Amino acid sequence: MNKSPARALVPAVAALLLGALIPGTAAAATPPSVWVESGYDHVFSSSPVPARPARAVDLFAARNETQAAQIAVRSGGGLSGLQIAAGDLAGPGGATIPASRITVNREYNHPHVAKVVQEGPNDGHQEPPDGGTAYYDALVENKPYDLAAGTTQPYYYSVAVPAGQAAGTYTGRATVQSSEGAVDVPVSVTVYDAELPPANRSTFRQNNWFTSAGWDYSWTDASIPGQYGVRPYDDERWWTVIKNFAADHAKHRNNVIFADFQGLAIPDTTLDAATGQYTFQWGYFDRFVQIFQDAGALQYIYTPHLIEGDGNKLEALVEDGRGGVHKDFLSLGEPGDTEEEKAAKRSIAAAYLDKVFGALKAHLDTKCLDAGPVCAPGRRWSDVFYMSAVDEPSGGNLPTQTVTSPWLYEQYRNHFPQGRTNEAHTGVAPGIDDALGTVTPKLDADYDRNAGYYQSLRLAGKDLWLYYCNDPQDRHVNRFISYPVADSRLTPWMVAATGGNGFLHWGWNIWSDDSAGHPAYNTFDDWQNGDRYLVRPNVGVDHDQPTEADGNREHETKYELYDSIRGEALLAGVQDFELLHQLAATKPVLARALIASLITSTTEFSTSGVATDHRHKQILDALTSGGPDAVFPFADDFSAGSDGQWRHTKGSWSVTADGGYVQSDPLSDWQTVSAVAGRAYGDVAASVDVRITGVNPVGGDSNWAGLTIHSQNPTDVQTGYLVALRDTGEVFVYRSGTVLATAQVPGYTPGRTVPLRVTTRGSTLEVSAGTTPLITLDDQGYPVGNVGLATGDASARFDNVRLDPGTDAAEGAAVTASTSYEADGWGLAAATDGRRGLPDGSLGWSSLGNMTTDHGEWVAVDLGATRRIGRVDLHPRADGGNAGMGFPVDFTVQVSTDNATWTTVADRKDYPRPDASAQSFAFAPTDVRYVKVTGTRLRTDPHGNYHMQLAEIETAGGDLAVNRPVSASSTVEGSGWGRGAATDGVLNSALGYSMGWTSAESPTADADEWITVDLQSANRISRVRLTPRTDGGNTGLGFPVDFTVQVSTDNATWTTVAARNGFARPGAAGQDFTFAPTWARYVKVAATRLSADQYGDHYLQLGEIGVG
Template sequence: MKRLMTSMPLILLLGLLVPLSAPTVAVAAGPAVWIQNAADRAYYTSPQPQDAATAVSLHSARNEHEAAQVLVRSASAQSAVSLQAGPLTGPGGAQLLASQITVTRVEQHSGVRVIGGDSETLPAGSPPGVYTDALIENSPIDIPAHQTRPYWYSVHVPADQPVGVYRGQVTVKSSLGDVSVPVAVTVYDVTIPPTNRSSFKMNNWFGSAGWDYTGTEDSITYQYGVQKFDPNWWKVMENFAKNHAKHRNNVIYADFQALLIANTTIAADGTYNFGWQTFDRFVQLFIDQGALQYISTPHLLEPPPGDNTVQLPKLLEMLKNDGTGKVRRELVPVNTAESTAYLHTVFAALKAHLDQKGWSDRFYMAALDEPVNTPQLTQANWFFNIYKQHFSGSSYKTVEAHNHALFGSEHSELEGLTTSATPETGLYDFSTAQYQDLRIRGKELWLYTAIVPQDRYMNRFMSYHLDKTRLLPWLIWKIGGVGYLHWGWSYWERSQTMDGGGSNGGDHWIVRPNKPALDVYDSIRSEAQRDGLEDYELLNLLKASKPVAAAAIANSLITNTTEYTRSGADVVDRHRQLLQQLSTQRPDLRFPYADSFGAGGDQSWVHTVGNWSVSNGSYVQTDATNWNTVSALKGRAYGDVVMTFDAKIDAVNSGGGNTNWIGAVVRGMNATDVDTGYLVAVRNNGTVFLYRSGKELASAAVPGYVPNAVTRMKIVAQGNRIKVYVKDHPAPLLDVTDTAFRTGHAALVTGSVAGRFDNVVLNPEVNRADGKVVTATNSITDWGWSPYGLTDGRNGTTAASGGFSTEALPQASKQSVTVDLGAPGPVSRVDLWPRDDGANAGYGFPEDFTIQTSPDNSTWTTQVTRTGFANPGGAVQSFAFPSATARYVRVEATKHRVEGPGGNTYRMQFAELQAYGGNLAAGRPATATSSYEGDGWSERNVTDGSWMSILQHSMGWSSNTDTGIQHDEAVTVDLGARTTVNKVALTPRTDDLLGAFFPSSFVIETSPDGAAWTVRRTVTGQARPDSIEPIPYTFGVADDVRYVRVRSAGGLRPEGSEFRMQFAELEVSGP
């Protein structure tokens, strides 16, 4: 069940998929027409789905391209089929002009090499090796009966386009009758930077002059019938430049040596007179079209002629006298007096010219392609050592694509001579720790694909799912990368480029020559690649203000390099969510989580290795054979977070024995490894350690560790500081400052052990005092009492962790204890937990005291005053007050209570202090009259901190009593303690069924005990929400509230024949 309305008649379901105000689809005796997203491939054999959309609905930033596919099919043959697009009209009469809209037809190709491993399954009736790819002219065509033709409807939104919804239509013209398709484009108040100011570096190698001087250079003359550097050749290059600007290919592949040949001479004495006219014209062409941000020159070390082994030493490309004073390219031995002198000469001239043009900081140098052995790496060292004598600082940039080990101890010299790491994705996957360490130490991290990787890795082969091409920039963003290199933008080695995709199934090219126009035909892959590059820019924009939301959205699509969605519809949906997050003023997401694994399964977790299950009140992993056995919280992310859990090693692998370990990862990039983020674990020999990307940052012995016993662990990640507490020790055993990872997933991990976890709690600043620094005018550190005990997350008093206590005091002395919350933020409730150890319960709790807040530890405001406060016993005492912005919370007592019954010693004692503000329902348990538990719906997800509706991850809560008639449902949140509230905010589901099942009539009720309820607000006639923003419902200030309930009052809103109540998020706050 995907949408929780499976019994709905199909015609009603179709209506829910389009905006409510969209024009009605014209009814005509024409062909069947339906809409498919632009991230899934459509075929000539694609049947019309039963639930197909019939209107185009696009969501776009400014300076972005967005597209959908319009599919046309009929049981009868049809002729003169084409699409006709008109302008779209928006707010205040603003328009998206017809010139911003393009319609092309998606062409199919036969003879495509199918790359094995994870190719897309063709629709029934498809011939083998036939895939769609090229985008060609929208000229009238004939369509045979029972065949489909996809059309690509694309809209470019200018950077200055007014925000709003633009509506119009596109008309399918056919001999069977015309069909009008409604179009709606929502333009958000978000602007993507232009191509030449991108945060991503896209290097698609293309043919022009030089490179290999055969296939790449000759392909232009061969395909277009032009001669190098004649007017039509330059016209082809101009159109290449326009296409690069349009598709965000901002690293221009320019062979500076090849472009020197036409204008360079050598004097009789051997002096080079380098002529830069052709090089300058070429570079300026791409600058003028807005494409060029960086220049990348081809590698200058080439294999000797006839080397089919790729193992032989390379030769240097050198410009030598052709006998007439002009120059030609020759290959000469490396590291000779001649070749060394030449490199000094040409690099000095290149640097001087780039400086003159202001291009030095844009230039990337390459030595050799895919080095495979030590002799070749030694040649690269020679090359870069010379280059570095002429280029330095910001002008020294290198890019080396490689599919064999390029770095490491045996290649340390080359590591120091390169500024980027550009591994093939599979190589990165195999050596994640190494490449992350290189990134952390300052190298740019790029990924590279060619004919490899294959299998389950992302690549842009024609037989692969189309979304793999789009997701590559997402993956690069997730791993902290900044660039992507592919060698085959236009390696047109065959005359007929409309058949197949080159000899390697799409590896050789992503565009095709449009010969009459001296231009190129785009492809659905080139469009998908651009969409991914635009997504990358949106992710970076969102990361700047909401890093957790950006990471969570990416995590919901990609688990690791081989585990990710194959659904383009999912990717399009997350693109919309990026825009929604960027355009709303709501704060960053927080994902509080708590699980004692008392019942149910592990549907909130994702894992690919190990045997994970919920059993006997624990989360159990029984496979001791792997050291990298990870289960991560699915589709969530964390920045500053306190993670607490109990861990127990049940059995160790004989390999490693008691040095094997159990623990957790915070801020990870890939949800199934320990080489990104911070791994905190305890070995069965009692050593706790902190590991990051191949390096152990810290370790310590755990006092009193008992092998195979339950060990409580706590990780406090705040800013650049990671603190680790183990068992009940009041001070952190590890305290490390590190800047490598700021946001990412949270996971439980075993390393060659079988083990179990329990009482897992992730607190992303919900209880703002958790794990924070405590200072006091007076305190003891003994018998389980310590300042840290006040915020250690334990609400009870035990011999090992009592909480906070002062020394013995006069009854009337003034004493205070202060918690530094780390940063200013809202505080509206402080919970004080008394000691609860038997007969001593409630003793030590002060009689006269105030609770104060401060933004700076200097100016204090009294929020709560109590005198003659009775012994509270062991129950938590909650103190609510109007929300204040505070970094510090202080409890100041002026009259103390004896520390035990019959005692005469006075102390101030608390088991725990907690501070809350903002949404008091965040992370709190919810119960409901009924609940659908699946596909991302759950009682717990209505307070999970995410208002984004993401199928299979977090949709929120949905009732599950589908009687087909009107009835009542309710959802209740336990705030954890009695407090003061005056507002409930309800967020509707925010996916493509925005606002569905939001009740039309309901009541908001509160209760101190879950038994006696008071109606605080009655809502009638609530319209179906048409916005992602939360709907606030305020009421008079209600004190002494622990439970908040939203109950339908005969107001379930039906969708078709179903009656349900759904909320993406329920929030509660006070005055």
């Protein structure tokens, strides 16, 4: 790759957990300030003590997982002898996490960090408080240290939970020791009943290219000798370095090793110049690879690219004049050559590759990733070997590379028919991509423009990795030291968001300069930006002392490594990916929602380490809690006057005074999306009223507005399905570069409002305009994702958004009736279209029987499968002054499992004419497939004719409180808190998205606060579930200590169904309060004693209220 050295940070959310400082046994009168930060946020030497700091380490981990925090120390005066002592952590049943599994490193403050800064809104760097160039990065020894006055020194406290560790909470302390005394920091590590696979059995493929031997045989080759003073291969100290590399790879789950099979073959390969016969011993190559295998790091082998220059030079081993070999180049054809001359040169090169690939394949077939006499299928070294032809093909070299790269893969597959192939690409290269098994685009603006192209390759069966290097240098993620640490952790999340499974970076340990002579870097104090290395050499130098001569060396030379904060953050992200992969197997919707709560697009995402900590805990909670996948029923008519539940990065989005949601810029490009925040969907019925109000004159009426369904990032249009309306009336379905289907809206005229509806069930996608079916197709590309509103070179107005993930079993269900009027917005399908009698084409269902006399009519809904329901909602017609007309006077509601035997669950006589609100009929929850409403006495319509008319038939089961209105004694509305968030169906608390509801702050624990849910009709209920806030270490804070659960039918007379005193702080699981079945419309939680939040302030806080 072309390498050369060279965002305003979203403020971090609240600290993890409140805890008191505990004086140590030798506490001084004025101990230093000590507090705790996330392990994945920057702490600077100029960082002040936070106004409300966290005082305890609170970590959450799976088995075989490493988690970390930072302990920051600051003193008004200087400190000497500063270091941190870590002790064992005691857990359940006498189990312990021994101190040997805990690592404490002091963080080194690099004085000369070259900030990667871009002027304007695309800047991605984080500025130190003092504006200087010093950043902490390297993790060095935790030995006594002298801290200057007015300086903050962070320590990295890391716990590696062993595989098989007993689940439970482990507690202990870390002691900050200095000349000013000792300060104890409480430590808690909660180990979940979940386990990461070994690094060499991972789903994620991490390939940080590292220098050892070969590669470019020059600049990169100089790194190890220049830093450690050792030469390959006969110097055992060189092999010691490689062993330490392998151990670090295993520790950080870097399971793709970068091994140049030709470079490592040079020392023990001979060539008979007379016969051209090569003899490959492979001894050094085997020893090298085996070291990584023995360390537990080897899952894949990746060789450096073989074609250099302009794409016309093949790296080869040629005769050195002494019976051995050295690296040189074979020409694949020069620019001035004729095609015949090029073919002749490639014939020579092909003969060479036939020899070397044949010998390599035969040898790799004899090697296995596992010990034992028999190698399982797919476990030979030859099965996990990646070949790479060229690097970053582009520009004027691309035409040649497009020929020579596929040519090399053809030679390779002559011997490795199923061989793995991969290249890093800066732009689309179809002529090469077709020959690859894995495509690895750079995650930058070019990827954004061509995401559909890369997704089409992934959907066609290729693996998708991402990479970055010395660019991008904007708001895309990168691992520059001056970027937020969370960028490194979010890198694997970005891969997960794209559906990929790997990450590549070119520079793990490029410690030498690319200038003449390749001098060694001072990786601690020279200017650096973080692109060239993730680790630093530990050669026994005391980096706190002057660097002249050898006076800074410790007692003996070392051949070890220093890790970095960025490397630990990348490890945390890789672990997150593995856990997300496990979660997606059982709860794919929740897994995708968690990703969406951190990532809005490739350039808009959280830069808070605390937020990533919270999501990590939520993954673990979801993995170990059992239960079904998440569902997020959602509706927004924008009557609240804001779009607080939406996320967008482009366009001019606003809510109008009359309750419309508009994107008013007709020139905004086609990736203009406003997505539902922090939610995801699998099977869903998504509907919106859309009207195109203007088009880009350049694009004319080919421009569009509509819905994005199952996008992988919330504001993508190139992933998932774009279902949109053009101002010609054409509706189309687009998927990652391909238009899958089109249809015409009957009678469309420009500027008309179209009720666009998209239903996904499994791999089936159906599109309709109101009740008019337009498109049905089958596609398995994107089963789960986000939902948003989108425009492309058009302005548009959106109204009445509704997303039903199956909570209303009747939505979209088949309808039959005694008679039916099928015109003027009436029809069978309109009874279950989710529109509840909204205008513009859907009034509902109307009978068409004997209109002059009263008579009987019926309408029935087939739910398609048996569902557990406990309520049927009948919506009267809602068209202005006609509201309630046609609603039956005498009627029954019946249910059945077989459409033959019916059970009456509601029987009403003399029912008064209702308004437009839902009329609910609740009953004991039962298994139902068919619902029938039979009217035996009817009302007349505005013309005096007898009709039975319903705008919508809906069913309810499960949580009856979802999206129901809430009132409260007090409230804080903002940052994700609000009354509506208490019943929005979102259980994973996320600041800025949905936290739940909180009362106003109380000065004391003794306070009267309450929250009430209106179920909007009387229901037979027997359970109230109170879910605590679930944001990381804050989980369970604000849950009431003394409280009652009360129910009422009229919001006036209340019955207490549960009372608790001294209730302990709960975990993430919902707390169920059950009681004898009773009828209730209102449910109230009333607290008389509150608990404290993470800052010691008292609130009543609930993440969600459920009723069943």
